[in-house]
Amino acid sequence: MSNSSRKVTIKAFRFNAETDYLPYYKSYEMEIGKDELILDVMNRIKWEHDGSFSYRRSCRHGICGACAVKVNGKATLACKQNAMELLDLFNNEITIEPSSKKRSVKDMIIDKSDFWEKHNAVKPFVMADVEPHPEHETKQSLEEFDKFLESDLCIQCGACHYSCPVLEVNEDYFGPAAFVAAYRFSIDPRDSAEKERLELTAQAGQGVWDCVKCFECAEACPKEINPIEKITKLHNMQFEQKVAKSNIATRHAEGFVRSIRKHGFLDEADIVVYSEGYLGMYKHLKTAIKMMKAGKIHWDDAFPWVDNVPKSKNLNEIQKLIKISMTNKL
Ligand code: SF4
Numbered sequence: 001m002s003n004s005s006r007k008v009t010i011k012a013f014r015f016n017a018e019t020d021y022l023p024y025y026k027s028y029e030m031e032i033g034k035d036e037l038i039l040d041v042m043n044r045i046k047w048e049h050d051g052s053f054s055y056r057r058s059c060r061h062g063i064c065g066a067c068a069v070k071v072n073g074k075a076t077l078a079c080k081q082n083a084m085e086l087l088d089l090f091n092n093e094i095t096i097e098p099s100s101k102k103r104s105v106k107d108m109i110i111d112k113s114d115f116w117e118k119h120n121a122v123k124p125f126v127m128a129d130v131e132p133h134p135e136h137e138t139k140q141s142l143e144e145f146d147k148f149l150e151s152d153l154c155i156q157c158g159a160c161h162y163s164c165p166v167l168e169v170n171e172d173y174f175g176p177a178a179f180v181a182a183y184r185f186s187i188d189p190r191d192s193a194e195k196e197r198l199e200l201t202a203q204a205g206q207g208v209w210d211c212v213k214c215f216e217c218a219e220a221c222p223k224e225i226n227p228i229e230k231i232t233k234l235h236n237m238q239f240e241q242k243v244a245k246s247n248i249a250t251r252h253a254e255g256f257v258r259s260i261r262k263h264g265f266l267d268e269a270d271i272v273v274y275s276e277g278y279l280g281m282y283k284h285l286k287t288a289i290k291m292m293k294a295g296k297i298h299w300d301d302a303f304p305w306v307d308n309v310p311k312s313k314n315l316n317e318i319q320k321l322i323k324i325s326m327t328n329k330l
């Protein structure tokens with residue numbers, strides 16, 4: 001073993017849907033060089049140990065999105081990730097798994113049909129009446145270009161989609177990558193289907209209001225696209241276009257602004273009453289009791305005629321900022 005290489009044992013998830021009842025893990029010993037990528041490690045498992053080891057790869061330049069896998073549970077683009085870095089980070093123990101174990105068809109190859117169905121559902125293309133003989137190209141201002149916010153860089157690798165906890169429990173949810181695509185095409189100045197996409201992504205169960213803002217998608221994305229930022233933009237666009245429906249999530253967003261505008265602070269009890277009503281409060285009784293014990297709320301906070309939340313000393317400034325930055329009326 002030299003400084004530039006290291007002898008290690010790599011564990012890999014193995015499963016063949018045609019022959020195996022259950023998946024299993026297999027270990028492979030090899031010497032890894034300092035410049036080798038996770039994709040090189042997978043190539044060496046296949047070329048030097050077991051030719052049946054299967055995975056997708058194509059460009060080797062981080063642009064086709066085919067080689068997304070998980071290493072020690074963390075979403076990774078195999079052709080971008082240096083293996084030594086991960087060996088250092090995980091004390092020489094790494095396990096390579098598919099992006100979604102339950103969708104494995106053969107080893108790292110997964111059935112991505114749910115990803116593509118959702119991508120397709122948000123109409124990921126420019127919808128426009130095209131002039132058959134245009135006199136010049138469609139011009140775009142710098143300001144219009146800036147609004148894309150990296151959403152155009154998505155390579156559809158699925159890393160965010162298969163890291164999203166909401167998708168694990170709700171198969172109707174579109175997921176972060178579909179929202180990035182919905183945003184990217186709705187913001188395009190040539191497109192005319194913004195309202196259609198906003199209506200689709202406003203639906204309870206499948207739309208942006210079911211996001212729990214856990215940031216897993218932002219962590220997972222190898223192109224640093226930050227899907228949550230696009231989800232938040234879609235929230236605003238839905239309010240601006242009067243597409244947002246009144247539900248717990250939208251009222252929670254409104255209640256948040258209402259509270260900050262009134263006090264300069266968050267009035268936790270008021271937000272719950274505003275978004276879920278008095279009956280809804282009953283659901284949160286256990287949490288409310290814990291918060292009361294911790295002094296975060298008081299027993300009379302929920303009564304509209306009691307205003308005992310302290311006011312920020314800079315309330316005037318806060319109210320001015322809210323007024324300037326608000327793009328739609330609550
Ligand atoms: S922030 Fe929202 S979309 Fe992203 S992983 Fe979490 S729940 Fe899913």
Ligand code: SF4
Nearest residue numbers: 154155157158160221
């Ligand atoms: S947003 Fe990022 S992680 Fe999600 S599919 Fe696109 S490139 Fe992959």
Ligand code: FES
Nearest residue numbers: 058060065067079
């Ligand atoms: S092989 Fe294309 S992104 Fe990795």
